[in-house]
Amino acid sequence: MSNSLKLSVPEGLPFIDYEREFDFPVADVFRAHKEPDLITQWLGPRGMKMEMDHYDFRSGGTYRYVHTGPEGVPYEFRGIFHTVRENEFALQTFEFGGYPDVVSLEFMTFEDLGGGRCRLRGHSVYPSLEARDGMAQSGMEGGMTEGYERLDELLSAAKV
Amino acid sequence: MISDSTALDSAFLALADPVRRSIIARLSRGPATVNELAEPFEISKQAVSKHIQVLEQAQLVTRTRDAQRRPVHLNPARLEALTAWIDQYRLVREGQFRSLDAMLQSSAGQRGAKAKEQ
Numbered sequence A: 001m002s003n004s005l006k007l008s009v010p011e012g013l014p015f016i017d018y019e020r021e022f023d024f025p026v027a028d029v030f031r032a033h034k035e036p037d038l039i040t041q042w043l044g045p046r047g048m049k050m051e052m053d054h055y056d057f058r059s060g061g062t063y064r065y066v067h068t069g070p071e072g073v074p075y076e077f078r079g080i081f082h083t084v085r086e087n088e089f090a091l092q093t094f095e096f097g098g099y100p101d102v103v104s105l106e107f108m109t110f111e112d113l114g115g116g117r118c119r120l121r122g123h124s125v126y127p128s129l130e131a132r133d134g135m136a137q138s139g140m141e142g143g144m145t146e147g148y149e150r151l152d153e154l155l156s157a158a159k160v
Numbered sequence B: 001m002i003s004d005s006t007a008l009d010s011a012f013l014a015l016a017d018p019v020r021r022s023i024i025a026r027l028s029r030g031p032a033t034v035n036e037l038a039e040p041f042e043i044s045k046q047a048v049s050k051h052i053q054v055l056e057q058a059q060l061v062t063r064t065r066d067a068q069r070r071p072v073h074l075n076p077a078r079l080e081a082l083t084a085w086i087d088q089y090r091l092v093r094e095g096q097f098r099s100l101d102a103m104l105q106s107s108a109g110q111r112g113a114k115a116k117e118q
Helices: A026-034 A036-042 A129-143 A145-159 B006-015 B018-027 B034-038 B045-057 B076-080 B085-117
Strands: A006-008 A015-022 A049-055 A062-068 A074-085 A089-096 A103-114 A117-125 B061-063 B072-074
Touching: A006 B085, A015 B085, A026 A036, A026 A103, A026 A117, A026 B085, A036 A049, A036 B085, B006 B018, B006 B045, B006 B085, B018 B034, B018 B045, B018 B061, B018 B072, B034 B045, B045 B061, B045 B072
Parallel strands: none
Antiparallel strands: A006 A015, A015 A117, A049 A062, A062 A074, A074 A089, A089 A103, A103 A117, B061 B072
16 A cells, blocks of 8 residues: 655645655665665656756755756756755755745655654745745646646546 | 645545556546446456546545446546645655655665575
C-alpha cells in the first residue's frame, strides 16, 4: 500500500505543510535529497529535462538547476542551504527564476520511524499569501507540468 | 483552505495508477460495464473489478443497478473538485514522492543483489 501525502495549506498564513512516510530507512531518503545524481532521478517531472548546474547539500552550500520543457522553455530554480544536518534536518531557500526575489524558506525534517521506515515533514514559508498562491501556481509551470498535464488529460477527457 | 481530507487523498491515490486512469478516460465517453472496461486490458476481470472498487471508494465513479448490467459511471464533479491549484500542487508532490519511492526501491534492489553476490 502506498504512503499517502498529507498536505495542509492554512487559510490566512503563507505556509504549506506536508508530511509523507517512506518504507525506506531515513538514511536512504536523506541521501536521495543530498546526492545530485539521485535528485535528478526523482525531483524533475517526467517529460522534462533536469539539468543540474550545481547542488551542494550542506550548511552554507548553494544549488541551481534548470528544468527544460519539451518546447525548450527553461525554468530555473536556485537557492542556499542554510542548515543541513545528516539524516535529520535541512533548511533551504527556494527561488523560481520566473518570480525573481520571491524567495521561500523550505524546512525539511527527516524522522526515523524504526523498522526501516521514516517520515519526511516539510514546512514552506512564503513572503506573502499572494506569493504562496502565485508561486505555487507558476512554480508548477516549470517543476510541476506533469501534474497539470495528467489532470488536463483527465478533465478534457471527462468533458467529451 | 484546508485540503488534507481523506477523500482527496483517496482520489489522488486512485488516480496514481495508469490502469485506473485509462478506466476514467474510457468512462468519460459514457458509462460501461465491467466486461466492457476489462476488454482493452491484458489483466483479469477480477483485477479490473478491484480497480473499479478503488475508484468507487474514491467517489470518482458510481455504479447503478440497471438489471444485471450494473454499469459504471464517471462522477465528473469529483474530478472537477481536483482542479484547485493546491490539488495540482498535491498531485505534483505526490508524483515526486512516488518517483522517490521507485528510485529507492530500485537502489535497494541493486544493493540486495550486490549483497547476494558477495
